[in-house]
Amino acid sequence: MAEAKPPWDIERAVQTYNVDRWGSPYFSVNEAGHLTVSPLQDRGPRLDLMEVVERARGRGLDFPLLVRFQDLLRNRVETINEAFRNAIAESGFRGQYRGVFPIKVNQLREVVEEIVDAGAPWHFGLEAGSKPELAAALAVHSDPESLIVCNGYKDEAFVRMAILGRRVGKRVIIVVEKPEEAPLIVSVAREMGAEPLIGIRIKPKVKSAGKWALSSGESAKFGLSAGELVEVCDYLRSEGLGGALKMLHFHIGSQVPDIQIVKRAVREAARYYAKVRQMGFELEYFDVGGGLGIDYDGSRTISDASANYTLEEYCSDVVYNLMEVCDAEGVPHPSIVSESGRAIVSHHSVLLVEVFSSAEKTRRGRVLPSAEGSHELVADMLQMLESLSKRNRREVLHDAQEAREQAEAMFSLGLLDLRTKAQADDIYWHIAEKVVELFGGMRAVPEEIRDLRVALSDQYVCNFSVFQSLVDHWALRQLFPVMPIHRLDERPSNHGTLVDITCDSDGKISTFIDAEGVRPTLPLPHFEQRPFYLGFFLVGAYQDVMGDIHNLFGRVNEAHVFLDPEEQGGFYIEETIPGRAIAEVLGDVQYHAHELVSQVKSHVERAIKQGLLRPSEGMGLLEEYEQSLQKHTYLRL
Numbered sequence: 172m173a174e175a176k177p178p179w180d181i182e183r184a185v186q187t188y189n190v191d192r193w194g195s196p197y198f199s200v201n202e203a204g205h206l207t208v209s210p211l212q213d214r215g216p217r218l219d220l221m222e223v224v225e226r227a228r229g230r231g232l233d234f235p236l237l238v239r240f241q242d243l244l245r246n247r248v249e250t251i252n253e254a255f256r257n258a259i260a261e262s263g264f265r266g267q268y269r270g271v272f273p274i275k276v277n278q279l280r281e282v283v284e285e286i287v288d289a290g291a292p293w294h295f296g297l298e299a300g301s302k303p304e305l306a307a308a309l310a311v312h313s314d315p316e317s318l319i320v321c322n323g324y325k326d327e328a329f330v331r332m333a334i335l336g337r338r339v340g341k342r343v344i345i346v347v348e349k350p351e352e353a354p355l356i357v358s359v360a361r362e363m364g365a366e367p368l369i370g371i372r373i374k375p376k377v378k379s380a381g382k383w384a385l386s387s388g389e390s391a392k393f394g395l396s397a398g399e400l401v402e403v404c405d406y407l408r409s410e411g412l413g414g415a416l417k418m419l420h421f422h423i424g425s426q427v428p429d430i431q432i433v434k435r436a437v438r439e440a441a442r443y444y445a446k447v448r449q450m451g452f453e454l455e456y457f458d459v460g461g462g463l464g465i466d467y468d469g470s471r472t473i474s475d476a477s478a479n480y481t482l483e484e485y486c487s488d489v490v491y492n493l494m495e496v497c498d499a500e501g502v503p504h505p506s507i508v509s510e511s512g513r514a515i516v517s518h519h520s521v522l523l524v525e526v527f528s529s530a531e532k533t534r535r536g537r538v539l540p541s542a543e544g545s546h547e548l549v550a551d552m553l554q555m556l557e558s559l560s561k562r563n564r565r566e567v568l569h570d571a572q573e574a575r576e577q578a579e580a581m582f583s584l585g586l587l588d589l590r591t592k593a594q595a596d597d598i599y600w601h602i603a604e605k606v607v608e609l610f611g612g613m614r615a616v617p618e619e620i621r622d623l624r625v626a627l628s629d630q631y632v633c634n635f636s637v638f639q640s641l642v643d644h645w646a647l648r649q650l651f652p653v654m655p656i657h658r659l660d661e662r663p664s665n666h667g668t669l670v671d672i673t674c675d676s677d678g679k680i681s682t683f684i685d686a687e688g689v690r691p692t693l694p695l696p697h698f699e700q701r702p703f704y705l706g707f708f709l710v711g712a713y714q715d716v717m718g719d720i721h722n723l724f725g726r727v728n729e730a731h732v733f734l735d736p737e738e739q740g741g742f743y744i745e746e747t748i749p750g751r752a753i754a755e756v757l758g759d760v761q762y763h764a765h766e767l768v769s770q771v772k773s774h775v776e777r778a779i780k781q782g783l784l785r786p787s788e789g790m791g792l793l794e795e796y797e798q799s800l801q802k803h804t805y806l807r808l
Contacts, residue, residue, distance in 0.1 A: 179660075179661070179662035180660075181200050181201075181202060181204065181659065181660065183662075184200055184204070184659040184660070185199070185200050186686070187663065187694055188652070188654040188659075188694075189468070189469040189652070189684055189685070189686050190206075190652075190654070191469075192466070192468075192469025192470070192471070192686070193466055193467060193468060193469035193652045193684065193708070193709070194469075194652070194708070196209065196212040196213060197209055197210070197212065197243060197518055198708065199217065200659050201217065201219060202660075203219070203221075203657075203660070204657060204658055204659040204660030204661065205219050205220060205221045205656065205657050205659065206220045206221075206654070206655075206656040206657070206659065206706060207219055207220065208220060208223075208240055208243070208521070210240045210241075210242035210243035210246060210732075210734060211242060211243075211246055211734070212246065215242070215734060216734065216736070216741040216742075218240075218732070218734075218740065218741060218742050219740065220238075220521070220523075220656045220657075220706065221656060221657050221704075222740045223238060223730070223732060223740075223742070223744075224236070224523060224656070224704060226740070226742075226744055227728075227730045227744060227747070230730070230744060230747050231747075232728040232729075232730055232747055232749070233728060233803060233805070233807055233808075234523060234524055234525040234634050234635075234704075234727075234728070234805070234808070235522060235523065235524045235525075235633075235634055235635040235640065235727040235728070235750075235805060236522075236523045236524075236727060236728050236729070236730060237520060237521070237522050237523075237640075237710075237715075237727050237728070237729045237730070238520070238521045238522075238523060238729075238730050238732060239281070239282075239519055239520050239711075239729065239730070239731045239732065240519050240520075240521070240732050241281075241285055241519070241731055241732065241733050241745075242732075242733060242734045243518055243519040244282065244285050244286065244289070244515070244516065244519035244711075245285060245288075245289035247514070247515045247516070247518060247519065248272075248286055248289040248290045248295060248515060249289060250482065251270065251463075251482060251486075251509075251511060251514060251515060252268065252270060252290065252292075252293040252295060254482050254483050254485075254486040255268035255270070255486045255489075255490070255507065255509070256268060256293070257483075257486070258483070258486040258487045258489075258490040258491075259490055259507075261487075262487070262490050262491055262494060263494075264490050264493075264494050264504055265503070265504040266457075266503075266504040266505050266506045266507055267506045267507070268293070268506065268507050268508075268509075269294060269295075269296065269317065269318055269456065269506050269507070269508050270290070270293070270295050270296070270508065270509050270510075270511065271295070271296040271297055271298040271317075271318055271319070271320050271508060271509075271510055272286045272287075272290070272295065272296070272297055272298065272510075272512055272515060273297075273298040273300070273322075273461060273510045273512040274297060274298060274299055274300075274304045274307065274308060275298075275300050275301075275304065275512070275716075276512030276513060276515075276516055276712050276713060277512070277516045277711060277712060277713070277715050277716060278304065278307065278716050279715055279716065280307070280311075281731065281746070282516060282519075282711075282715075283297070283307065283311055284311055286515065286516075287311055287312065287313070287314075290317070291314060294314055294316040294317040295317060296312065296314070296317035296318035296319055296320070296342075297311070297312055297317075297318075297319050297320075298319070298320040298321075298322060298510050298512075299319065299320070299321055299322070299323075300321075300322045300323035301323060301329075302328060302329050302332060305319070305321060305329065305332050305333060305336075306332065309332065309335070309336050309341070309343075312336075312341060315340050315341065315342065316342070317342065318342050318343075318344055318456075318508065319333075319336060319341055319342065319343045319344070320344050320346060320370065320418075320420075320458065320508065320510070321333050321343060321344065321345045321346055322346050322348070322372070322393070322420075323348065323393075324348055324349070324352075324393075325345070325348070325352055325355070325356075326355075327355060327359060330345065330352075330355055330356055330359045330360075331359055331363065333345050333367075334359055334360050334363045334365050334367060335363070337360075337365040337366070337367060337368065338363065338364070338365050342368060343368060344368045344369065344370045344417060344418050344456070345367055345368065345369055345370065346369075346370040346371065346372050346418065346420050346458075347369060347370065347371045347372065347395065347403055348372055348393045348394065348395075349395070349399075350395065350399050350402055350403055350406075353369070353403045353406055353407065354406070356369060357407075357410050357412060366412070366414075366415055367412070367415050368415060368417045368418075369407065369412075369415045369416050369417060369418070370416075370417060370418030370419070370420045370456070370458065371395060371400060371403060371404075371416065371418070371419060371420065371447075372393055372394040372395065372420040372421060372422070373394050373395055373397075373400055373419065373420070373421050373440060373443050374393075374394035374395065374396060374421075375421050375423065375436050375439045375440055376439065377423060377432060377435045377436040377439055378423070378424075378432075379423045379424035379427050379432055379462065380427070380428055380429055380432060380473065393422070394421070394422075397443075400443070400447070404416065404447065404450060404452060407452075408451075413451065413452055414453065416447075416452045416453075416454065417453075417454060417455045417456055418454065418455070418456040418457075418458055418508070419440065419443055419444045419447060419454055419456070419457055419458065419505075420458035420460065420508075421436065421440040421443075421458070421459065421460055422460030422461060422462070422510075423436045423460065423462050424461075424462055425461055425462060425513065426462065426464050426465065426475070426478070426513060427462035427463070427464055427478070428464055428472075428473040428474060428475065428477060428478050428479065429473045429478075429479055430478075430479060430480035430484060430485065430488060433462070433480075433485060433488060433489065434488050434492050436459075437459060437488070437489055437492040437493055438492045438495075438496055440457070440459070441457070441492065441493045441496035441497065442496060442500070444457050444493075444496075444497075444502070444505065445496060445497060445500035445502045446500075448500075448502040448503070449500070449502065454505060455505055455506060456505055456506050456507075456508050457493060457505040457506070457507055457508065458508040458509070458510070459489055459507065459508070459509050459510075460509070460510050461509070461510040461511055461512060461513070462511075463478075463482070463485055463509070463511040463513065463514040464477070464478025464480070464513075464514075465478065465513055465514060465517050465709060465712075466478055467649070467650050467651060467652065467684065467709055468650055468652070468684035468685070468689075469652075469684065469686070470684075470686070470687075470688070474688075475649075475650075476649070476650040476684065482514065489507065489509070490507065493505075493507065512712060513712040513713075516711040516712050517709040517710070517711045517712045518708075518709055518711060519711045520710050520711035520714075520715065521706050521707070521708055521710070522635070522640050522641070522706065522707040522710050522714075522727070523656065523704055523705070523706050523707075524633040524634055524635040524704070524705050524706075524707070525633065525634050525701065525702060525703065525704055525705075525808060526631045526632065526633050526698055526701075526703040526704070526705060527632060527633075527634055527701060527806070527808050528631075528632040528698070529629045529630060529631050529632065529667070529698040530629060530630040530632070531629045532600040532603075532604070532626070532627050532629075533597070533600045533601050533604050533627075539553065539556075539594075539597060539598060539601065540553070540594050541553075542554070545591075545594065546587070546591045546594075548574060548577060548578055548581075548587075548591070548595060549591060549594045549595055549598065551574060552571060552574050552575075552595060552598040552599065552602070553598060555567050555570055555571050555574070555598075555602060556571075556598060556601060556602050556605070559602060559605055559606070559609075560609075561609050564606045564609045564610070565606075565617075567602060567606070568602065568603065568606045568623075571598075571599050571602040571603070572599075574595065574599070575595055575596070575599040578591070578592055578595035578596075579592075600627070603623050603626070603627055604627055606620070606623065607620060607623055607624050607627060624666060624692070625666075625691045625692055627666070628665070628666045628667050628668055628691075628692040629665050629666070629667040629668075629695075629698070630667065630668055630669075630670050630679075631667045631668070631669050631670070631695065631698060631705075632670055632672070633669050633670065633671055633672070633705060634672055634805055634806045634808060635671050635672070635727065635805070636671050636672065636673050636678065636718075636721060636722065636724040636805075637671045637673070637677070637678045637679065637680065638671075638673060638675070638677075638678065638718065638719050638721035638722075638724075639718035639719065639720065639721065639724050639725065639726070639727070640707070640710070640714060640718055640727060641680070641707060641710065641714060642713075642714060642717045642718045642719065643713060643714060643717070644680060645677055645678075648682065650682060650683070650684050650689065651684075651707050651708060651709055651710055652684055652707070652708040652709060653669070653680065653683060653684075653693065653705060653706065653707050653708070654693070654705065654706060654708075655695065655696065655703070655704065655705055655706075656704050656705065656706045657704060658696050658703070661696045662696075663694035663695050663696055664696060664697045665694070665695050665696065665697050665698075666692035666693065666694060666695070667692055667693055667695045668680065668681040668691070668692055668693070669681075669693070669705070672722075672724075672805070672806060673721055673722045673724070674722060675721065675722075678721075701808065720756055720759060720760075723753075723756045723757065723759075723760070723804060724756070724804045724805060725750060725751035725755065725756040725759075725804050726750050726751050727750045727805065728747070728748070728749055728750045728803075729747065729748040729749075729750075730744050730746075730747050730748075731744065731745050731746040731747075731748075732744055732745075733745050749803070750803050750804065750805065751803075751804060752800065752801050752802060752803065752804070753799065753800050753801070753802055753803075753804055754800040754801060756804055757800070764800050767800070768793070768796065768797055768800075771793060771796050772793055775789040775790075775792060775793050776789070
């Protein structure tokens with residue numbers, strides 16, 4: 172039996188989009204039906220995201236727009252450092268926490284510099300996995316007590332750059348990923364006259380779960396086996412550099428969903444640490460790598476898009492399990508290093524896009540034909556629509572499906588004209604829509620009706636590129652929270668999917684988070700007129716730097732928001748970074764603006780000689796072409 176729909180209010184909106192789960196404690200909804208951001212959690216102001224939009228538009232920024240809340244980024248750095256500090260104090264652990272930010276997660280200078288500055292009180296360092304990243308880290312890093320951890324495969328130039336850091340007083344730890352790297356490090360260090368700081372990555376047998384499980388276990392891409400570990404230890408001792416070995420490192424994959432995996436991995440790696448200490452090597456650091464999960468869907472489960480633990484539980488379990496093994500083995504407690512990039516940067520970035528059109532199966536205002544004078548098939552379908560009731564809803568649906576298939580067959584054989592086929596399609600979708608409405612509010616909805624609801628969903632056309640701004644969703648089907656940032660005081664009247672402006676059929680989003688899992692459509696208000704804005708949340712990790720230039724769209728406009736109680740709304744936009752112009756993106760694929768203009772000029776001159784254009788017209792068109800190269804790649808609505 173159908174149930175009445177509960178009244179709609181702000182609390183209902185929060186529940187519908189699961190904001191109180193994935194968004195806590197940073198995102199919420201205010202009484203105006205606007206999404207809000209609290210960069211300092213409950214210790215600071217709530218910013219109305221629509222006010223941020225208006226301020227950005229006043230600065231000349233069009234959509235799509237990436238908004239960075241720099242105070243939120245700082246808050247994440249503070250939160251993870253304090254969580255480890257509290258866990259260490261509560262357990263009586265005798266080591267320190269010396270976290271590092273893995274630059275690969277977001278290499279943008281504004282992000283890295285903010286993290287380094289925010290982490291200064293805790294001597295928070297950086298991790299680099301390539302020569303360009305190390306070059307950036309050496310320049311940005313300024314704290315002699317914080318670490319620079321060098322991961323990834325290395326050549327001589329990589330090692331020389333790391334030793335350069337040692338020569339100027341930085342604590343640069345070069346992690347050995349394969350046995351042959353150890354002699355290279357020793358050789359370069361001696362040539363450059365510096366004692367290296369060396370770490371060794373091991374391969375724990377414990378495997379992670381989820382999308383990144385293959386990056387862990389004995390078949391992992393990086394790290395040494397037990398035999399290779401002993402081999403490298405013996406080599407360093409033979410070279411008189413046993414004292415250079417300072418760190419044991421392991422990594423069990425990104426976005427680890429289950430805390431039990433973390434516990435087992437820490438205990439296994441702690442045994443390696445203890446045994447190497449017992450061999451006479453004075454290790455100082457125990458690096459647990461990355462993997463600290465983000466609850467993208469708010470389910471707090473072991474799904475790919477969630478984690479069944481809190482930050483506080485993660486820190487406590489790392490500290491406790493390491494301490495228990497060290498105490499049992501009778502070895503000193505090391506300083507703990509973690510490389511939790513996703514947990515630091517995900518929350519601070521919000522991608523805002525504008526919906527500018529929608530494609531509907533049953534367009535509002537479209538008038539159905541009259542049965543009188545219509546084709547017999549159309550008249551029969553109109554009779555089905557008129558007779559539809561709760562009692563016969565499935566029977567009518569099945570009859571309508573059969574009639575539509577008959578119309579398709581007749582059209583294929585040339586027995587039905589285009590207008591009649593279109594009328595049959597329209598009537599079918601109206602019947603389907605009413606059938607779905609008649610099943611509304613039921614506790615158990617038949618599968619065919621659920622499928623029909625998806626088929627009826629509108630497509631909301633958004634001014635952005637999935638390939639540029641949400642590459643993990645396209646490549647890995649990573650879920651990100653997405654919802655309107657306004658009109659949340661309205662009950663959603665539609666279910667929709669999202670499509671971007673690229674010419675690729677994969678440029679769409681048709682899986683969304685749900686309180687009970689994943690849903691194929693998103694509840695949305697009817698698109699009537701612009702402006703209508705959607706936000707994609709928790710996109711600060713990887714998406715900024717991994718996006719491609721499919722269709723040559725390039726980076727989007729960007730605004731950096733800082734809190735200030737003296738400013739209207741409690742914030743100001745310190746910096747705006749315009750998205751890339753057409754000429755810039757074309758230059759990435761070797762189409763240089765001056766050459767393009769020269770080539771088009773030759774086409775214009777040819778057209779003038781052929782009498783297709785007057786000279787004044789030709790020069791005007793050429794000037795317009797030149798000006799177009801300086802415009803933004805995305806649509807200007």
